Amino acid sequence: TGTVTYDPGFANTASLKSDITYIDGDAGVLRYRGYDIEELTEKSTFVEVAYLLIYGELPTPDQLAAWDARLRRHTLLHEDMRRFFQAFPYDAHPMPMVSASIAAMSTFYQDSLSVHDEEQIDLSTVRLLAKMPTIAAFAHRKAQGLPVVFPDNDLGLVENFLRVNFGFPSEQYEIDPLAAKALDQLFILHADHEQNCSTSTVRLVGSSQANLYQSISAGINALAGPLHGGANSAVLEMLEDIKASDDGAKSFMERVKNKEDGVRLMGFGHRVYKNYDPRAAIIKKTADEVLEKLGGNDELLDLAKSIEEIALADDYFVERKLYPNVDFYTGLIYKALGFPTNMFTVLFAVGRLPGWIAQWREMITDPETKIGRPRQIYTGSGLRQYTQLHER
Numbered sequence: 001t002g003t004v005t006y007d008p009g010f011a012n013t014a015s016l017k018s019d020i021t022y023i024d025g026d027a028g029v030l031r032y033r034g035y036d037i038e039e040l041t042e043k044s045t046f047v048e049v050a051y052l053l054i055y056g057e058l059p060t061p062d063q064l065a066a067w068d069a070r071l072r073r074h075t076l077l078h079e080d081m082r083r084f085f086q087a088f089p090y091d092a093h094p095m096p097m098v099s100a101s102i103a104a105m106s107t108f109y110q111d112s113l114s115v116h117d118e119e120q121i122d123l124s125t126v127r128l129l130a131k132m133p134t135i136a137a138f139a140h141r142k143a144q145g146l147p148v149v150f151p152d153n154d155l156g157l158v159e160n161f162l163r164v165n166f167g168f169p170s171e172q173y174e175i176d177p178l179a180a181k182a183l184d185q186l187f188i189l190h191a192d193h194e195q196n197c198s199t200s201t202v203r204l205v206g207s208s209q210a211n212l213y214q215s216i217s218a219g220i221n222a223l224a225g226p227l228h229g230g231a232n233s234a235v236l237e238m239l240e241d242i243k244a245s246d247d248g249a250k251s252f253m254e255r256v257k258n259k260e261d262g263v264r265l266m267g268f269g270h271r272v273y274k275n276y277d278p279r280a281a282i283i284k285k286t287a288d289e290v291l292e293k294l295g296g297n298d299e300l301l302d303l304a305k306s307i308e309e310i311a312l313a314d315d316y317f318v319e320r321k322l323y324p325n326v327d328f329y330t331g332l333i334y335k336a337l338g339f340p341t342n343m344f345t346v347l348f349a350v351g352r353l354p355g356w357i358a359q360w361r362e363m364i365t366d367p368e369t370k371i372g373r374p375r376q377i378y379t380g381s382g383l384r385q386y387t388q389l390h391e392r
C-alpha cells in the first residue's frame with residue numbers, strides 16, 4: 001500500500017538498517033563494524049574477522065581461543081554427505097556442488113529448522129563456518145578427479161583449507177606460510193559487503209524464516225552469476241582470451257567501449273564504488289608479492305595492469321566512474337596458489353560466508369524485519385476473455 005516507487009535493481013532503496021558494514025562509495029571506504037578494511041587485513045585474521053562480523057566486537061584472547069577451538073571441532077562432514085561428491089557428475093562445476101551441499105545440511109541437522117533458538121543458531125553458525133571449507137575442497141577435488149583429503153583439526157581454518165585442497169599425500173604436504181597469509185587476507189577482504197546481490201538474497205530468503213542453511217545456499221547461487229562473484233573467474237578467462245588473440249588489449253577495449261556483443265570489462269565497475277575499490281587496491285599489492293614469490297603468471301598480471309592503465313585514462317571509463325573492483329586481481333592470486341579457474345567463485349563464497357551469517361542473524365533478530373516482498377509496476381494486458389482451445 002502507499003505509493004509504489006519504480007527502482008530497478010533497488011539502486012536507491014534501503015530496505016533495512018544495519019550495524020555491520022559501512023561503505024562510502026565515493027571516497028572508497030569499507031569498514032566492518034567500524035574497523036577499516038586496510039587495518040583488518042594488516043592486523044587481524046579471517047577467523048577473528050568472522051567473530052567480529054557475527055558478534056559485533058573483537059574477541060578477547062579467551063573468546064578467540066574458544067571460537068577457534070569450536071571451529072576446529074566441526075570440520076568433518078557426515079559420511080553420507082561425503083558420498084554426494086561421488087554422485088555428482090565427474091565434470092560438474094564446483095559452485096553448484098557447494099550450494100547443493102549447504103542446502104543438504106538442513107537434512108543432516110534437522111534441529112536447525114527453528115529459527116528462534118539462539119543456541120541452535122550459534123551451532124548452525126559454527127557448523128557452516130567449519131564445514132564450508134571442507135565442502136569447497138571436496139568439490140574442488142571431485143571436479144579435478146582427485147581423491148579427497150580429510151581435515152586435520154590441529155590446523156587453523158585457512159591452513160586446513162589449503163591442506164584439504166592440496167594436501168595429497170598428506171604426510172608429505174607442507175603448508176606455505178605465504179599462501180596461507182595471502183588466502184587469509186583475501187578471505188578477510190571478501191567477508192562482507194553490505195546489501196550486494198547474494199547478501200540481499202540471503203536476507204530475502206531468510207525473511208520468510210527459512211533457516212540459515214537454506215538462506216545461505218540461495219546466496220551461493222546468487223553469487224555464482226558473472227555480474228557478481230562469477231566475475232573473478234570471468235576476468236581470468238578474459239585475460240587468457242586477450243593473450244591468445246592477435247588483437248591485444250587495445251582492440252579488446254574498443255570492443256568494450258562499442259558494447260560489441262554486450263562485452264564488458266570484467267572486474268571493472270561497481271554499483272556502489274564510484275572510486276577505486278579499496279579491496280582492489282590491497283589485492284593488487286598482494287598479487288605482486290604472491291606472483292613474485294610463488295611464481296605465478298606474470299604475463300597475465302602485466303596484461304591486467306596495462307588494461308587498468310588504459311581504462312583509467314579513457315573517457316568511457318572515466319565518465320562512468322569505472323574502476324577495478326575486488327574481482328579484477330584475485331584470480332591471478334588464486335591461480336598462483338594452484339586453484340583451477342572454476343574454483344575462484346567458490347573461494348569468494350568461503351570468504352563471504354561470515355558476512356552472510358552476520359546479516360542473516362541481524363535480520364532474524366531485528367524487530368523491524370518484515371518478509372521481503374517488493375512491489376511491481378504491472379505492464380501486461382488488461383482483462384481478456386478466455387478462448388476455448390478448439391477456437392484458437
Ligand code: CMC
Nearest residue numbers: 227228229231264265266267268269270271320325326327
Ligand atoms: N565494462 C564496460 N562498461 C561497463 C562496465 C564494465 N565492466 N560496468 C558498467 N559499464 C557501463 C554500462 O554499460 C553503463 O553504460 P551506459 O550508461 O552507456 O549504458 C554504465 O557503465 C553503468 O553501468 P550499469 O550496468 O548501469 O551499472 P550497475 O551498477 O547496474 O552494474 C556491475 C554494476 C558491477 C554489475 C557492472 O559494473 C558490471 O557488469 N561489471 C562487470 C562485472 C563485474 O566485474 N562484477 C563484479 C562486481 S564487484 C563484486 C562482486 O559482486 O563480485
